[in-house]
Amino acid sequence: MLHEDVVSRIRAILLDGEIPPGARIPERELCERLEISRTPLREALKVLAAEGLVQLLPHRGSRAAKLTDKDMRDLFEVCQGLEALAGELACERITDAEIDAIAAAHAAMVQHYRDGDLIQYYRGNRAIHEAIVSAAGNPVLAGLYTSVTARIRRARYVTPMTPQRWALAVKEHDAILNALQRRDGAGLSHILRAHLRHKREEVLQAGFAETEGGDLTLKIA
Amino acid sequence: MLHEDVVSRIRAILLDGEIPPGARIPERELCERLEISRTPLREALKVLAAEGLVQLLPHRGSRAAKLTDKDMRDLFEVCQGLEALAGELACERITDAEIDAIAAAHAAMVQHYRDGDLIQYYRGNRAIHEAIVSAAGNPVLAGLYTSVTARIRRARYVTPMTPQRWALAVKEHDAILNALQRRDGAGLSHILRAHLRHKREEVLQAGFAETEGGDLTLKIA
DNA sequence: TTTTACATTTTTGAATGCAAAATTTGCGAT
DNA sequence: ATCGCAAATTTTGCATTCAAAAATGTAAAA
Structure with missing residues (x-):
């Protein structure tokens, strides 16, 4: 491997x-499971430590x-x-084809919203955000984004999705798609900030915390 | 170690x-120099690979x-x-004390500019940018900034400093300090962008490139 | 003389072994 | 029974060793 x-x-x-x-x-356990010895395992752990x-x-x-509230913020x-x-x-930089693909993903996501399928909605939501980052055509940026979102996702917080x-989130996504189609960079940037700010507020208000024991506390309203 | x-x-x-x-x-050579064996050296190399x-x-x-023109951009x-x-x-988030410290660093940097001491000017310049990042109070951001600037600095480009x-750079720094003192976030953000854009244009126009042989080409006007 | 096939050497990547450090265990005293 | 301390065990971190892959050198053939 x-x-x-x-x-x-x-x-x-x-x-x-x-x-x-x-x-x-x-x-020891991971070594057996991955069928490797300690040396490559430890190399991987140090890389993951650098990633946070x-x-x-x-x-x-x-x-x-373990993420604290502050880390999450x-x-x-x-x-x-x-x-x-x-x-x-x-x-x-985005091409028309890329915009079309995102528009399609958006439509699918909205359908999941109408169906009340939260899991699929989240999946589609994530795909759209990743597609926008990808369309930026900057691998350095994409790499940092992947690393940061991985750490956030790691927390497996659950927010009460009222x-x-x-x-509101769907409405914001309409605006996101619209700004992309108009190639309105400043506008898109502004909407994305607001969108993420709302998400952050949700998560932190929901009372994100990771306890000492190792399992996470999910305060669901 | x-x-x-x-x-x-x-x-x-x-x-x-x-x-x-x-x-x-x-x-082998690095092992002897650092007086370590290959195992910890290779662990470190993998971490640095993850850093880019x-x-x-x-x-x-x-x-x-090796950085390409595109990487640099x-x-x-x-x-x-x-x-x-x-x-x-x-x-x-910045405190008055932090602003005072940056103001002092700014004054010192301007003096180096008047003295025509480019090396010291660069040093002071860097310290100010780092102080601003530090004042943001976000260790995640600080970490990414350190990693990205390290990779840029790695290139040891030399631009013709006319x-x-x-x-212009000094003037921009005046504006940076001013915005900080007024705690004008939007303004500061705007000035910093322009400042960095100018620097990037300098570097790329100077014809940054890293040749196959390993040494770098510095096209100085 | 150039090219290609093959053997040798070097280097890489991973497993094992070993010493130091930390954790756990066991036993006696209170 | 509980606390404290020392011995035993486990775990960590690193050096060494080993097998496989790549690079190098050599010699024969075109």
Whole structure:
């Protein structure tokens, strides 16, 4: 197995929450599971530590990183900035074909909203945001975005999705698509910021927290 | 020596240009120099690869990453976005003491400009930008900024600093300080963008390029 | 003289082994 | 029974070793 694959597989394990935040990462066990020895595993853990997904404690092993409220706020803030930038750049560079693809994804997402299928809605939502970042044509930006969103997603927060919030989010997405189609960079940037700010407020208001024990607390209204 | 120190020392070697872009990284030699064995060295190299400073080629060892023109453009674009965000956040959170410190650093930098001391000017310039990012109070943002600027600085480009350009840069810095003192986030963000855009134009117009051989070409007007 | 096939050397990537550090266990004292 | 302390065990971090892949050198053939 290639080095990068080892990193990806452990990343997936962390993102799936299989090893909860704050929990020790069982070296020996992971070695057996991935059928590799400790050397490549430890190399991967150090890479993931640099990414912020793993926390290394000298002579005390590695743990799945635990996010505080402040961490979450910081990550959202940066994510907002990155998406705003991506939006501006995307408007300068996006092709008609890419816009059409996003419009199609948008329509599908709206249908999931009408169907009340939250899971599929989230999936479509994420695909749209990723498509905008991709359309910015900046791999450096895309890389940072992936890393930051991975850390956010890692938290597996659940926010109470009220009909009002959901309707607002869909409305914002209409505006996002509209700005993209008009290639209005400043406008798109502005809408994306507001959209992310609302999402952040949701998450933090919902009372995001990761407890000492390693499992997460989800305060659902 | 601690893992993180190994990473830092190799990073420094790369940033100093001691191993030029595109050049192979001599494992055995570095091991002797840092007085460590291959295992911790290779762990560090993989971390630096994730950071974008090192390029890993399967079964062919590692090389100091080489930046293309496009990479440079992408990095500057992201840097611009990060600094703009930092400026906005800094205006919300910066303390009077921090503003005073930046004002002092600014005055010192202007004096270096009057003295025609380019090296010291650059040093002061960098300190101010870092202070603004730090004042944003967002460690995630600070981390990404450090990583991106390291990669840019890695290139050791030299731009022809004409008196006009230099004067403009100083003028922009006056505006930066002014916006900070007025805590005008939008204004500061705007000025920082322009400032970085000018710098990027300088660098790219100067004809940044990194040749195959490993050393860099500096086209100085 | 140039090119190609093959053997040798070097280098890479990963497993194992070993010493140091931390954690757990066991036992005696209170 | 509980607390404290020392021995035993486990785990970590790194050096070494080993197999496989790539690079290099050599010699024979065109």
